[in-house]
Amino acid sequence: MTILRFGIPHLSDPEVRLVKAFFRLYSQDPTFRWTIVEGPPYDVLLVDESVSEDVVAGTVLTLTPVKSELPNTLERPLRSDHLEAWLKKAEYDLRNARLQPQPPEEQPIDEQRIDPTSSSHFKLRRWPPPALLGSNPVRVRMATLISRRALRLDEMAAITEQPLAECAAVVNLLRGAGLIEIQDLPDKPMTMGRAGGRFADQSVKQSFVSGVRNKLGL
Amino acid sequence: MNEYKILFTGTMGAGKTTAIGSVSEAAPIVTDVANTDLSLGKERTTVGLDFGLLTLASGDRIRLFGTPGQQRFDFLWKILAKSAIGLIILVDNSRSDPLADLVVYLDGFAEDLSVLPCAIGIGRLDTHPVPTLEDYIDILANRNQLVPIMSVDVRRREDVVLLIDTLLAQLEANTFGA
Ligand SMILES: Nc1nc2c(ncn2[C@@H]2O[C@H](COP(=O)(O)OP(=O)(O)O)[C@@H](O)[C@H]2O)c(=O)[nH]1
Ligand SMILES: [Mg+2]
Numbered sequence: 001m002t003i004l005r006f007g008i009p010h011l012s013d014p015e016v017r018l019v020k021a022f023f024r025l026y027s028q029d030p031t032f033r034w035t036i037v038e039g040p041p042y043d044v045l046l047v048d049e050s051v052s053e054d055v056v057a058g059t060v061l062t063l064t065p066v067k068s069e070l071p072n073t074l075e076r077p078l079r080s081d082h083l084e085a086w087l088k089k090a091e092y093d094l095r096n097a098r099l100q101p102q103p104p105e106e107q108p109i110d111e112q113r114i115d116p117t118s119s120s121h122f123k124l125r126r127w128p129p130p131a132l133l134g135s136n137p138v139r140v141r142m143a144t145l146i147s148r149r150a151l152r153l154d155e156m157a158a159i160t161e162q163p164l165a166e167c168a169a170v171v172n173l174l175r176g177a178g179l180i181e182i183q184d185l186p187d188k189p190m191t192m193g194r195a196g197g198r199f200a201d202q203s204v205k206q207s208f209v210s211g212v213r214n215k216l217g218l
Numbered sequence: 219m220n221e222y223k224i225l226f227t228g229t230m231g232a233g234k235t236t237a238i239g240s241v242s243e244a245a246p247i248v249t250d251v252a253n254t255d256l257s258l259g260k261e262r263t264t265v266g267l268d269f270g271l272l273t274l275a276s277g278d279r280i281r282l283f284g285t286p287g288q289q290r291f292d293f294l295w296k297i298l299a300k301s302a303i304g305l306i307i308l309v310d311n312s313r314s315d316p317l318a319d320l321v322v323y324l325d326g327f328a329e330d331l332s333v334l335p336c337a338i339g340i341g342r343l344d345t346h347p348v349p350t351l352e353d354y355i356d357i358l359a360n361r362n363q364l365v366p367i368m369s370v371d372v373r374r375r376e377d378v379v380l381l382i383d384t385l386l387a388q389l390e391a392n393t394f395g396a
Contacts, residue, residue, distance in 0.1 A: 126359045127367055130351050137380055140366065141387045147364045148335075148391035159390050198222065198303050208222070209386045211274035216241065216379045 004034045004091060007042035010051050015063075015078065019046065022080045026087070034087050044090055049073075059090060114153075114171050116164040121150035121183040122171050128179055137218070138162060142170045150183045219277040224385065225298055226268075227285040227327075228308030229319050233341050234284035235268050237308060237372035241379060242270025242282055291326035299327060304335040304385030308372065309354075311346040317357055324363060331363060335388030337381045339370035 008019050019036070026032045034044075045057035049064050059072060067075040074082050114120070124147040133139045141160055145151055151159075156167040174180050199205040226234040239245065268284035283302075285295050299305055307323045309316050320338065324331070340351060354367055366384045370377040 124364060127355050127364060129355070130369060135380075137383060140368070140380060140384060144366045144384045144387040145391045147366060148388050151391070159387075198301070204220075205389060207276065208220075208274075208278060209389055211276050211278060212272070212280065212382070212386055215272055215274050216382060218379065218383055 123150035232308035233372040238270040337384040338367040
């Protein structure tokens with residue numbers, strides 16, 4: 001079982017003695033895993049709020065003169081039960097963090113792929129070179145849609161009747177070529193825009209579009 | 219029953235009559251006459267509007283209009299464009315300055331293009347590879363215009379169908395989204 005390293009090098013002697021006394025008490029519990037260590041690295045460093053930020057530790061726990069709503073603070077005078085509760089919670093958080101697969105290194109935003117569940121709106125910046133779309137009519141249709149208007153993947157999927165994954169693939173392809181602008185517009189349900197000028201209303205327009213496609217064999 | 223218009227425009231010989239003929243259910247009504255300008259190397263030229271027809275199952279009709287073969291932009295076309303559901307610009311890449319040809323139409327229809335669905339087809343890129351499609355895309359980008367543009371041979375029905383489908387997708391984009 002890994003030990004968890006607790007540091008108190010910045011505290012005054014009376015507080016060091018107090019914390020050490022608490023720890024002797026806590027260590028009666030066989031599941032208690034914290035140990036006071038003399039030097040870094042520290043999983044947690046307990047400091048006075050006057051201590052500057054440039055201390056290095058997994059988490060900095062700050063002692064404050066009055067009760068604070070900020071996370072990772074404990075009020076003075078330090079109480080055994082408060083510190084114990086805080087350490088249990090910190091242990092739990094640390095264990096969870098260690099069980100999680102390490103998140104991949106932070107990549108520059110342009111390298112990140114758009115996930116099919118993304119709720120961003122995508123807008124084409126420039127018409128893509130022919131090699132990107134090929135003569136694939138579905139891709140041409142998707143590029144055309146977002147050349148006109150910023151759309152979410154689910155909107156693209158609904159209009160083109162293609163799977164979300166295919167829409168995401170096309171957006172990623174275009175994005176890889178630097179042709180996509182991401183717009184994080186307020187997330188609202190798919191809405192009907194204004195009717196196009198030549199059509200009485202949206203449903204007339206929709207049935208017209210599908211009528212033409214039928215006629216052309218699309 | 220409603221009637222809609224799609225307008226085909228472009229320089230003489232760009233393929234307007236051919237494109238309309240590729241998709242029209244009836245042979246296009248062609249108003250060509252013998253061309254007396256021998257420098258144009260084309261025996262016939264369109265003097266009036268060509269038109270073809272698509273009748274939908276609903277009974278709705280689409281008239282496919284081809285603008286007459288003139289060298290200059292005609293403001294009558296803008297009036298036609300006002301009532302059209304889409305505009306297809308055809309460019310003949312074998313001409314001496316086809317980029318400038320496109321610009322004539324982009325300028326002429328500039329006000330309409332912000333709302334009017336539009337698609338651009340470049341013909342004869344196989345035999346005349348320069349300027350490239352990328353050169354055309356640059357021109358559009360420099361003008362801050364984003365219009366679908368593709369290589370076409372309008373003698374092939376599927377190429378004309380793709381141009382029309384691109385107009386339809388623009389109508390759909392105006393229906394949905396933020
Ligand atoms: N190679 C090639 N020839 C074409 C293409 N489009 C039209 N043509 C030919 O060019 C000629 C003029 O076409 P036309 O449709 O009358 O042009 P319009 O003046 O724009 O109506 C015809 O002989 C067509 O067969 C094309 O994309 N590629
Ligand atoms: Mg003609």
